[in-house]
Amino acid sequence: MYAAFLIPWWAIVLLLGPLVALCAVLLVRRGGERLTWLRRLAMVLLLVVVAIRPATPLEADQTQRMNANVFFVVDRTGSMNAEDYDGEQPRLEGVKSDMRQIMAMTEGSRYGIIGFDSTAAEQLPLTTDAGAANAWIDTLTTESTATSRGSNVDRPLDALTRAVSEAKREDPESSVLVYVLSDGENTDGVQSQTFSGASQFIDGGAVLGFGTTAGGPMKVTGGTDDGAYITDSSGAQGLSHIDEPTLEGIANQLGVQYLHRTAPGGDLTSTMNGITLRSIPTSSTSRTPSFTDWYWIAAIPLGILFVWELGAVTYRLPRKVERDDFTRPDRSTTIEEETR
CATH class of the missing domain: 3.40.50.410 (von Willebrand factor, type A domain)
Structure with missing residues (x-):
């Protein structure tokens, strides 16, 4: 097996390396959100695997x-x-x-x-x-x-x-x-x-x-x-x-x-x-590299985690709006009090 990089290795390090480090740090520091940051760390690591694109060469077709x-x-x-x-x-x-x-x-x-x-x-x-x-x-x-x-x-x-x-x-x-x-x-x-x-x-x-x-x-x-x-x-x-x-x-x-x-x-x-x-x-004399890709194995759980992350973010949005509406002073009451 070898790496058939989707993007150059140095680009993977520059783009995804900081994200891995950030998720790891927040996983340790934010104990109350440990599951959230564990999920995000797993997503970034799976994205690294997809970018590396592991593959195995095929024998030349006879x-x-x-x-x-x-x-x-x-x-x-x-x-x-x-x-x-x-x-x-x-x-x-x-x-x-x-x-x-x-x-x-x-x-x-x-x-x-x-x-x-x-x-x-x-x-x-x-x-x-x-x-x-x-x-x-x-x-x-x-x-x-x-x-x-x-x-x-x-x-x-x-x-x-x-x-x-x-x-x-x-x-x-x-x-x-x-x-x-x-x-x-x-x-x-x-x-x-x-x-x-x-x-x-x-x-x-x-x-x-x-x-x-x-x-x-x-x-x-x-x-x-x-x-x-x-x-x-x-x-x-x-x-x-x-x-x-x-x-x-x-x-x-x-x-x-x-x-x-x-x-x-x-x-x-x-x-x-x-x-x-x-x-x-x-x-076969084809000059096109012949190999079997394996990055799709990492792409499947990555997709599942992405849907989970999207659902979690979406779930939090209405709860936050509801809480803000509940705690915000009623504007009409405030006006009546001010006119007294």
């Missing part, structure tokens, strides 16, 4: 999960709004569909998400909380058109390499699966860096390409023109085209296969060739 760490690297650049997926649907709809399909294939695994547009960031650290991953998928949108600074598929490279290397080091018994979902379009004019350095930490996955060679029109995201179709410098409708050679190059560098995704469904099980999923025990 749960089961699958032996796979699945990373999604998701392209959120404006071109992913291009409407050439499954007819005239935005490419992001295909991304969402495939992410859900992969999660169904790897149910019970840990999931991490890295999103990239003008910058790249770990959007969801590795977690067994599939609900958090699904919530991210449900709210997935592209970056604001006004803030876009061009795109390059290598933007998530550093974040991905760091994430998969840490996963492999901290959880070596689990497979690392990486799924890159993008149209491969580079518009910043900079040569992409190679993904080869991350391949040593990856056991499976795929690069999933979205879009068509014919291209698809895109809508503005955010700002006053939100929802309007983007036009090029000549005023014609702007089109975004998939860059399959770039996507195939990334797949080769990562050591995974490339798949062109044009409609929902389609077999993705080949992306897990050679990987057998099995359940493994895992301890």
